[in-house]
Amino acid sequence: MSILNTLHRAGTLLRANLIGKLDPARAITFSLTRSKEENATESDSSAVKTPKVARIPIISVETSIKYMNSDAYKQTYGDDPVWKIYRRNFKGQIPPRKTRKTCIRYGQISTGSPCPICRDEYLVLDHRNVKLLEQFINKHNGSVLSYSKTNICQRRHKQLLVALTKAKDYGTITFDLPIRQYDYSEWNPSNN
Template identity: 65%
Template structure:
């Protein structure tokens, strides 16, 4: 019984630490968003609403953040203070049960509009990281600078839902031209085309 009790205490401590990390990221991003709302309201001459009505719980993801705010957040001091110059997934570590990691990341971190885990993926833990084809500063963090390929989820730690959203956003950005990429060079064997053309002309003459 003592061994089980010690194991539960260690697990509870790790869960609380992970929740504190999520809360700290959330609080920094909320302060950024709150400053933006206050500045917009002051510019329009409206009365500033209370902070309690604008700030939601730490796990609430029911209200999507506009991509314009996400782009401003990527260039703000709050983002630099939280992540620095490294990609957002660089210092992320998965939390899994047992000695060996599961073959895939979880399907999703958000269920019914709320975070359903104590260790959400790098995108789900900060709601102001918006995956969109216009938010190129965030998309470039998931593209390898060496070969231009999209970094796999087993390295970034994204859940399957956010990784699918990432693929859609990157392919859409390439279609719209917001992200540049090199088309791979393809070597053609023109002798095959010439031989088929000659064979076609010979068969036509025989007829």
């Protein structure tokens, strides 16, 4: 049975135009050791197949808030927002219109230069983490900064919008509505 697996894998490699990179002895040895491992795990019914991938640890919001007030955060970012010093790698001279969809796939960072939120595991977007959320709000008009300016990935931008909406609903972030003064004398028909 293992010979059939070996031939199947060798044929797959040949069909993928990897014939220059194919070393038959190495392919057969790899295939045989792989089939032995598969048979060993199949025979052990109590073993659960879990991927051996280094996962990003899940940090609580309370830990993130403590980190935002710590000396380590001040030493890393200073008084600037977290997105200020970030520069995204891209091909060519013109940056793409949209940022990438996500930086983390299957619990693992999948890009060479992840966005400012994904690269620092202690930055958690939550409605209670006010100090982080305020960095993504325009100081002049109170609107949310665009992802093209902050360079955060699309997934984190959606999480940011949800966290900001929750923060406004819960009242952790206050926002002012602009008050405008109008001169109604121009439209008042009683003066004519």
